[in-house]
Amino acid sequence: MGAGYVDALVKSNKIMAATLFTEDLERSKExxxxxxxxxxxxxxxxxxxxxxGDTMVNLLRASNARELIAPASVGGPQTGARMQFTIWADDVDAVCDELAKRGVTLINGPIDRPWGIRTACFADPSGHIWEIAADLPKS
Incomplete structure (x- = not known):
């Protein structure tokens, strides 16, 4: 398999869509x-x-996910986190303040990480993890 295969497989170097399985579509949509x-x-x-932006996040009823990924199995919401989305922000603390106003409880953070970013995490109703991150100021 040569470079042509890789070029065809990864046309734009962008993820087009992420499909998240949910047990409660209405709650997740809200x-x-x-x-x-x-x-x-x-x-x-x-x-x-x-x-x-250019990425679609598709919320799909978990009951319909089986046909999409068969023969793989669909994990339940209590099986633990298996992925995380990261959104870059200018000010993690300001975003966390806004999330709190919208009723979101943080899992962790804001935390200064040793690799040079400040992060905070929260989960959607189906347990999918979202991280807010920003570069730490250079000293």
Whole structure:
């Protein structure tokens, strides 16, 4: 497999969409609209799509996920975190203050990390982890 294969596989070096499995589509939809202030871009009875810039976040009823990923199994919401989204911000603390106003409870943070960033994490209603991050000021 040569460079042509890689070029065809990764056309734009961007992730087009992330599909998140949820047991409660309505609650997740309300969370994303309220926390991120985004309108639903597209929806049907089993999914709702939000646009984060050029990336689609598709909320899909977990009961419909099986056919999408079979023969792999769909993990439950209590099996522990298996991924994390990171959003860059200018001021992690200011974003955390706004999240608190929107009823979001932080999992951790804000924390200054030894690799040079300040972070804080929270979860959506289905347990998907979101991180807010910013570079620490250079000293």
């Amino acid at each position: 969370f994303y609209a309220g926390v991120f202030g985004l309108p639903v871009h597209w929806e049907d009875a089993d999914s709702a799509v939000f646009l984060f």
